[in-house]
Amino acid sequence: MGQQGFWDVEERLEKLAQKQAMLQRLKTIVPWETFRPILARIHEKPRKSQAGRKPIDPVLLFKMLVLQKLYNISDEELEYQVNDRLSFMQFLDLGLEDSAPDATTVWSFRDQLQTHDLVDELFEQFAAYLATAGYQAQDGQIVDATLIPVPKQRNTRAENQTIKQGEVPSEWQEQPHKLAQKDVEARWTKKVLVW
Numbered sequence: 001m002g003q004q005g006f007w008d009v010e011e012r013l014e015k016l017a018q019k020q021a022m023l024q025r026l027k028t029i030v031p032w033e034t035f036r037p038i039l040a041r042i043h044e045k046p047r048k049s050q051a052g053r054k055p056i057d058p059v060l061l062f063k064m065l066v067l068q069k070l071y072n073i074s075d076e077e078l079e080y081q082v083n084d085r086l087s088f089m090q091f092l093d094l095g096l097e098d099s100a101p102d103a104t105t106v107w108s109f110r111d112q113l114q115t116h117d118l119v120d121e122l123f124e125q126f127a128a129y130l131a132t133a134g135y136q137a138q139d140g141q142i143v144d145a146t147l148i149p150v151p152k153q154r155n156t157r158a159e160n161q162t163i164k165q166g167e168v169p170s171e172w173q174e175q176p177h178k179l180a181q182k183d184v185e186a187r188w189t190k191k192v193l194v195w
Contacts, residue, residue, distance in 0.1 A: 009096070012086065023091040026066075029133040030126065032059050038122055042112040056101050061109040062122060063092055064101065069123075075103035 039058035067088060068078045082088045082100040094100060101109075113119050130136055159169045 013090070023067075023087050027091055029135065030129045032063065035059055035062055035122060035125065038118060038125070041118060042109075042116050056105060056109075058109070060092055060094075061101060061106065064106055065110060065113075066126065067091065068106070075106045078106060079103040 036059055039062060042058070043055070064078060064082065067073075067082070068075070071078075071081070073081065079100065079102050082092065082094070089096070089098075089100075092100070110119075113122065127136070155163070159172075162169045
């Protein structure tokens with residue numbers, strides 16, 4: 001088999017874009033730069049010197065954590081997949097010539113986020129962007145990580161109040177088909193992400 005040229009790579013990238021893959025949708029749904037102020041809190045003290053390697057973009061590292069969570073993979077597997085998969089590279093805005101952060105860097109970044117108690121805040125904001133667009137993230141394996149549309153609940157204020165009190169509205173109990181279509185467990189609460 002001959003060496004692939006520039007046009008072969010362009011053709012592959014075009015095919016991926018045409019399919020509107022999940023990661024491409026995520027890239028457009030979520031305004032990633034809005035996470036930068038939160039992420040900046042882990043580096044609040046100024047650098048003493050400009051010598052040495054430039055720090056890795058924290059938004060890139062956060063996007064890697066999102067990939068890790070969506071695909072339920074280890075730090076080492078994440079490093080491999082980011083270097084191997086065009087869809088991951090595109091999601092992270094990395095070219096074939098760019099080097100991806102390694103597993104140790106990802107681990108260290110996640111550790112810094114946990115130390116500064118920022119993990120919940122970041123992933124709650126991420127989930128809120130998805131919910132606004134009508135999606136929710138589901139953890140999964142590489143082959144089945146998906147964004148699924150969330151049914152919109154159009155409850156009255158009285159129904160919402162009853163649900164918040166841990167009860168099921170009486171009119172729903174009288175209409176089993178309506179109760180089957182409602183998620184009475186759904187809440188706007190903090191979710192604890194297990195790392």
